[in-house]
Amino acid sequence: MKTVFLRALEVGEKAATLHAAIREPKVAMGRQRFDVDPREFSSIPTSPFAYWVSPYIRKLFxxxxxxxxxxxxxxxxxxxATTDDGQFLRVWWELQPPRIRDVWSTFARGGPTSPFYADLSTYVLWENDGARLKAYLDHKIGKSGQWSRWINSTNYYGRAGVTWALRAPRFSPQALPKDSVFSVRGYAAFAEEKDLSFMLAVFNSSIFDYLFKLALGRFGHPEFVVGVLQWLPWVENGSLQVKSQLGRLASRAWSLKRGIDAGKETSHAFVRPALVQAPGVTLESRAESWADYIRSSEVELASLQLEIDDLCFDLYGIDEADRRVISQGFGESSAVLIDIQA
Structure with a gap:
């Protein structure tokens, strides 16, 4: 048996929208009115209360x-998790360069939303595979061999991969460089090295963000936990050409964002101060040149994101109606519906 669901979340005139959806169900169907058998929710493992999602999206799972x-x-x-960040973590400029590689490792621990690239400014004390941290954790329990309660997946430490913040408005992973360690709040994913750029592109696509949030049952600022990502629908049928193209787009986005970081003195990517890099005769002209460089990079990044979204929509077989919902939601349709019924 189907249940009728009415949606007016995105509009200001909720009463008018609901009234129109009830009065003209055929016009509102698929926009503000949804007739769904609740048993279909179980097609997604977590059974989210996602009445607005199309049958095709549900079947992907x-x-x-x-x-x-x-x-x-x-x-x-x-x-x-160190359980004592003050003892075991440092920002990189606190450390003496000769000691960094032998004693400390770059540490991915989440942070602000930053798709494709983010500089890892934090280091964790990881000399001799974290011997000091492991001893400290064993001492907390009073028994040897207990450090694995806080230290997970050590066989993946040092591998290149992808990392992301646990909680964010959008799933926006960044490349994880080699020789890094990751935290319980800066999760990580791995694949064959040849597939990492492709994986980074798909992870940053609108369709993957939508599927992840759908599985989590939350579209605000969810926690993008690894336990859910492990079973999210993954495309295996893409051509080598498309996968290579997505990989190149992700690599270009990474390069653009790292280029912007080259002017930040606290970044590993720092080369020279921004105003020294930028062309110009006066400070004012150099500042304008650098601002133009930032703007042009952001425009290209937006274009790259659109290309990635389109290619990933194609990979997952998403039609125009679902693309519109994923990209725009239902707000515009609601306004149109009110105008039609007025």
């Missing part, structure tokens, strides 16, 4: 393999 299911090289996992 059963028709496609999960992220980890078909390839043992693909893995999403969590890292470590």
């Amino acid at each position: 059963s028709q496609l393999s999960g992220f980890e299911s078909q390839n043992p090289e693909r893995r999403a996992t969590k890292g470590l």
Whole structure:
């Protein structure tokens, strides 16, 4: 038996929208009115109360393999918690360069939303595979071998991958460089090295963000936990050409964002101060040149994101109606419906 759901979340004139959806159900169908059998919710493992999602989107969860299911090289996992950041963490400019590589490792611990690229300014004390941290954690319990309660997936430490913040408005992972460690709040995912750029592109696409939030049952600022990502629908049928194209787009986005970082003195990417890099005769002209460079980079990044979204929509077989919902929501349709019924 189907249940009728009415939606007026995105509009200001909620009463008028609801009234129109009831009075003209055929006009409102698929925009503000949805007739759905609640049993269909179980087609997604977490059974979210997502009445507005099309049957095709729901079927993706059963028709496609999960992220980890078909390839043992693909893995999403969590890292470590020091339980005492003041003792075991430092920002990189606090450390003496000769000691950094032997004693400390770059540490991915989440942070602001930053798709494709983010500089890792934090380091964790990881000399001799974290011997000091492990001893400290064992001492807390009073028994040896207990450090694994806080330190996970050590066999993935040092591998290149993808990392992201636990909570964010959008799923926006960044490249995880080699020789890094990751935390329990800066999750990480791994694949064969040749597939990492492709994975970074798909992870940053609008369709993957939508599927992730749908599975979580929350579209605000959800926690993008690895336990859900592990079984999210993953595309295996893309051509080598499309995968290569997505990889190039993600690499270009990474390069653009790192280029902007080259003017920040607190970044590992720092080369020279921004006003020294920028062309110009006066400080004012150099500042304008750098601002133009930032603007042009942001315009290109937006264009790259659109290309990635289109290619990933194609990979997942998303039609125009679902693309519109994913990209725009239902707000515009609601306004049109009110105008039609007025």
